[in-house]
Every structure is written in C-alpha cells, then in structure tokens.
Amino acid sequence: MSIPPPGFAPLPDPPYYAVIFASLRGAPDDGYGAMAAEMAALAARQPGYLGVESARDGTGFGLTVSYWADETALIAWKAVAKHQLAQRLGKDRWYLHYALRVAKVERQYEGPEGR
Amino acid sequence: MSIPPPGFAPLPDPPYYAVIFASLRGAPDDGYGAMAAEMAALAARQPGYLGVESARDGTGFGLTVSYWADETALIAWKAVAKHQLAQRLGKDRWYLHYALRVAKVERQYEGPEGR
Numbered sequence: 721m722s723i724p725p726p727g728f729a730p731l732p733d734p735p736y737y738a739v740i741f742a743s744l745r746g747a748p749d750d751g752y753g754a755m756a757a758e759m760a761a762l763a764a765r766q767p768g769y770l771g772v773e774s775a776r777d778g779t780g781f782g783l784t785v786s787y788w789a790d791e792t793a794l795i796a797w798k799a800v801a802k803h804q805l806a807q808r809l810g811k812d813r814w815y816l817h818y819a820l821r822v823a824k825v826e827r828q829y830e831g832p833e834g835r
Numbered sequence: 836m837s838i839p840p841p842g843f844a845p846l847p848d849p850p851y852y853a854v855i856f857a858s859l860r861g862a863p864d865d866g867y868g869a870m871a872a873e874m875a876a877l878a879a880r881q882p883g884y885l886g887v888e889s890a891r892d893g894t895g896f897g898l899t900v901s902y903w904a905d906e907t908a909l910i911a912w913k914a915v916a917k918h919q920l921a922q923r924l925g926k927d928r929w930y931l932h933y934a935l936r937v938a939k940v941e942r943q944y945e946g947p948e949g950r
Contacts, residue, residue: 724932725859725931725932727857727859727894727896728857728932728934729857729934731934731936734936738853738936738938740855740900742842742844742888742900744840744842744843773857773896773898774898775890775891775892775896775897775898776890776892777890777891777892779842781842781888781890782890783888783889783890783898783900785855785857785898815946815947816840817839817840817843817945817946817947818945818946819839819843819844819846819943819944819945820946821849821853821940821942821943822940822941822943823853823938823939823941824938824939825855825936825937825938826937826938826939827936827937828934828935828936828937829934829935830932830933830934831930831932832930832932832933
C-alpha cells in the first residue's frame with residue numbers, strides 16, 4: 721500500500737471493516753471539537769485501528785468513516801466509545817441526529833491512475 | 836423505517852451495499868458542481884439505488900457514501916458511472932486523489948434515542 725495524501729486513511733487490502741457515521745451537529749461551539757479530538761486519539765490507540773476519514777460541511781452535516789481490521793477490533797472500540805460518551809452527558813448534547821452503519825469492505829480502488 | 840432529517844439517506848434494514856468515495860478536489864470552480872449534480876440525478880434513477888450522503892469540508896476533502904440494494908445494482912451503476920466519467924475528460928480533471936471502497940452493510944443504529 722502506498723502512502724495516501726492527508727485526509728485519506730492508509731488502508732490494507734480488503735477485507736476489513738468500516739464504521740460509517742453520519743451526523744448533524746447543533747450549535748458549533750459546545751465542546752464538540754475537544755470531544756471529537758479526544759475520541760479520535762482514543763480510537764487511534766485501539767488494537768485493530770486502521771484509520772479514519774472525516775468531512776463536515778457548512779450546514780453541520782458530516783460523515784466520519786473509521787476503519788478496523790476485524791470484528792473483534794470493532795466490538796472492542798464500541799465498548800470504549802460507549803463508555804466515553806456516557807461519561808460526557810450523552811450524545812444528544814452534540815448531535816441533532818446521527819446514523820451509524822457497520823460494513824465489511826470487500827473491494828477498493830484508488831486514483832487518478834498514474835499519479 | 837422512519838424518515839430521517841435532510842442529508843441522511845432513508846435506508847432499509849441491512850444487508851445492503853455502501854460505496855464509500857473519499858476525494859480531494861482541486862480548483863473549486865471547474866464544472867465539478869454541475870457534474871456532481873448530474874451524476875447524483877443519474878444514480879437516483881438506477882435500479883437498486885437506496886440513497887446518498889455527502890459532505891465536503893473547506894480544504895476540499897470530501898466523503899460521499901452511496902447506498903445500493905445489492906451487488907447487481909452496484910455493478911450496473913459502476914458501468915453507467917464509468918461511461919459518464921469517460922465522456923467527461925476523466926476523473927483527474929476534478930480530483931487530486933480519490934479512494935473508493937465497496938462495503939456490505941451488516942448492522943445499523945440511529946439516534947439520539949427518543950427524538
């Protein structure tokens with residue numbers, strides 16, 4: 721695997737797991753940034769963590785995809801993340817709505833070709 | 836399934852497929868918006884199309900996740916998308932880099948609870 725540009729997760733060949741987290745944020749300055757940074761640092765220390773990709777637009781809608789080596793890694797992270805969020809007054813402090821999907825990555829492509 | 840807020844795809848119970856497209860855009864005003872809108876309209880008319888979620892931040896890094904009923908729908912869309920892009924001078928006109936992952940969604944959750 722080659723080293724991708726900043727923002728892209730350096731991923732191994734499939735199969736691996738992806739957690740697709742879509743969310744709509746409320747007020748912009750409510751401690752979310754600090755929480756998100758802390759959660760990201762925590763995730764990066766978990767066994768089986770492969771990487772993360774994230775983008776949020778001007779309306780507050782965002783997508784974060786974290787990548788995990790296998791289901792064991794994913795389940796361990798879920799337990800840690802739940803505990804962390806429970807300690808912090810709950811998710812509804814930051815999110816008006818969210819949807820989380822757990823998916824098994826089967827194939828991948830990169831481009832443009834020849835760069 | 837309940838109707839989600841704007842930005843979120845209304846999805847059936849798993850399993851279904853997700854195409855995770857991470858991309859870094861170059862110059863902002865190069866016809867990309869028109870192309871993206873056209874591709875989205877085209878995708879929405881494909882059999883097996885379930886929905887799409889998309890966010891791009893201020894740096895030009897974006898994530899688009901499209902959802903598909905099954906592998907047949909996904910393969911048909913791939914052929915259509917390839918053809919469209921080939922007609923339009925190629926992907927490298929818009930993207931400095933992209934990564935595409937095809938994943939099977941196995942589980943999903945929504946929240947916050949009670950809203």
